[in-house]
Amino acid sequence: MNRATLLTLGVTMLAPLGSAYAADDVKVVEKPIRVLAGIFSAASGANKQRTAIGVGYDFMKTAATNPTVYGVFLDYNSKKVAGVTTSLTGVGISGRFYLESANAAGKPYATLGVGSYTLKAGTSQSKIGGKLGIGYELNNGWLGELSSTMIQKIGGKDPGGVTFGIGYRF
Structure with a gap:
């Protein structure tokens, strides 16, 4: 994924922030x-x-019927094989766009994030990257999420991939 595409995604995701603050319709x-x-x-x-x-930490939510939640994230994955640890750490901003009413018992959502990703496999290199995902969240806090991480190639290799996670909000 090139930097222009990531910049466009980031601007698109953050554009509603200005209007949300101006309209005082945040929760x-x-x-x-x-x-x-x-x-x-x-x-x-x-x-x-x-x-x-x-x-992740969510710092703002729009007051719309199908709200958008903005926050920051830290993603980490790792595995040690033959004494070498391979890990990928991502830090950035994200938006979660709910596809159902905030009052629904279960809500599907789409997520978009942009940040800095560091790949460590003997040496350490950082690149700008993004993530796209879908998830389902219950009102009691439990959630499941499938996301794809896209990062510029490092040393001719694609450090991105797909994550499936189960989580909890509190």
Whole structure:
């Protein structure tokens, strides 16, 4: 994924922030902390299946019937094979776009994030990347999410992949 595409995604995701603050139609997020655990399946490399964890903090929610929630995220996955640990760490901003009413017992959503991703496999390199995903969240806080991480190639290899996680909001 090139930088122009990532910049466009980031601007598109953040554009509603300005109008939301101007219109005073924002709400406090009741359960702002999200924690997920799951499996990351890398697009390439020797350590394709890795343990993954994610933590997020939601700082703003629109007052729309189908709200959008904005926050920050930290994603990490890693695996140690033959004494070498391969890991990918992502830090960035994200938006979650609910496809059902905020009052529904279960809500499907789409998510979009942009951030800095660091791949460590002996040496460490960082690139700008993004993630797209879908998920389903219950009102009691439980959620499931499937996301795809897209990052510029590092050393001719694609460090991105797909993560499936189960989590909880509190």
